[in-house]
Amino acid sequence: MRDDKSTQEITAADTDNELVYWLTTCLNRYTAETNSSRSYTSYTQGRNTMGNKSSLLLREEEIAQIQEETGFTPNQIERLYSRFTALDKNDCGTLSREDFLRIPELAINPLSERIVSAFFAESHDDRVNFLQFMRVLAHFRPIRKNRENKLNSREDKLRFAFSMYDLDNDGKISRDELLAILHMMVGVNISEEQLSSIAERTIIEADTNNDQMISFEEFAHALERTDVEQKMSIRFLN
Numbered sequence: 001m002r003d004d005k006s007t008q009e010i011t012a013a014d015t016d017n018e019l020v021y022w023l024t025t026c027l028n029r030y031t032a033e034t035n036s037s038r039s040y041t042s043y044t045q046g047r048n049t050m051g052n053k054s055s056l057l058l059r060e061e062e063i064a065q066i067q068e069e070t071g072f073t074p075n076q077i078e079r080l081y082s083r084f085t086a087l088d089k090n091d092c093g094t095l096s097r098e099d100f101l102r103i104p105e106l107a108i109n110p111l112s113e114r115i116v117s118a119f120f121a122e123s124h125d126d127r128v129n130f131l132q133f134m135r136v137l138a139h140f141r142p143i144r145k146n147r148e149n150k151l152n153s154r155e156d157k158l159r160f161a162f163s164m165y166d167l168d169n170d171g172k173i174s175r176d177e178l179l180a181i182l183h184m185m186v187g188v189n190i191s192e193e194q195l196s197s198i199a200e201r202t203i204i205e206a207d208t209n210n211d212q213m214i215s216f217e218e219f220a221h222a223l224e225r226t227d228v229e230q231k232m233s234i235r236f237l238n
């Protein structure tokens with residue numbers, strides 16, 4: 001922890017796999033406006049420290065299928081498979097929520113619950129298999145020009161980020177949903193009143209049709225000048 005409070009702010013915008021860039025931008029801007037001397041809880045991002053138990057149990061046709069669907073290269077798929085199996089403590093070929101929370105970056109991320117939920121959205125039980133795992137990760141593949149994009153277009157990335165905020169999955173972000181996310185992101189050192197005001201202003205800023213909700217179109221518009229392609233990309237080794 002730093003002592004110099006004035007340099008503390010939410011640092012999510014600096015991370016390379018940014019899911020919460022939009023809200024942190026609003027949050028930092030509005031909190032700076034409303035109370036420039038306050039400091040807020042920040043989180044730091046850990047680095048990749050997952051285990052490395054490698055496994056060659058992936059069959060070639062499985063690799064081909066995953067490559068076809070997600071756009072990852074066979075090398076990347078094998079590497080990610082070894083990370084997947086390292087997390088799979090019971091060797092059952094699927095991951096539980098607890099397995100995910102052993103990923104250090106996730107465990108310390110204030111939105112970990114939302115991110116982990118994204119992995120479970122496709123599966124109809126409480127386990128995630130490797131293909132489902134890869135489909136979610138594919139949203140974080142960098143976009144390459146002149147290459148067909150699978151699951152990682154700007155729109156895909158935006159939709160994924162939007163789903164982080166849309167807690168009840170009704171296709172709209174409400175003020176209460178924003179407030180709930182803000183609660184996950186900040187510590188106790190910011191008043192309920194300020195949080196409310198931030199949620200309110202964030203809605204007003206993005207809500208062009210005045211229904212007090214943020215639709216996906218409004219969300220995309222609010223992020224028009226944001227480099228989502230870069231903010232929502234993780235460099236996967238080739």
Ligand SMILES: [Ca+2]
Binds near residue numbers: 166168171172173177
């Ligand atoms: Ca909603």
Ligand SMILES: [Ca+2]
Binds near residue numbers: 212213
């Ligand atoms: Ca609206």
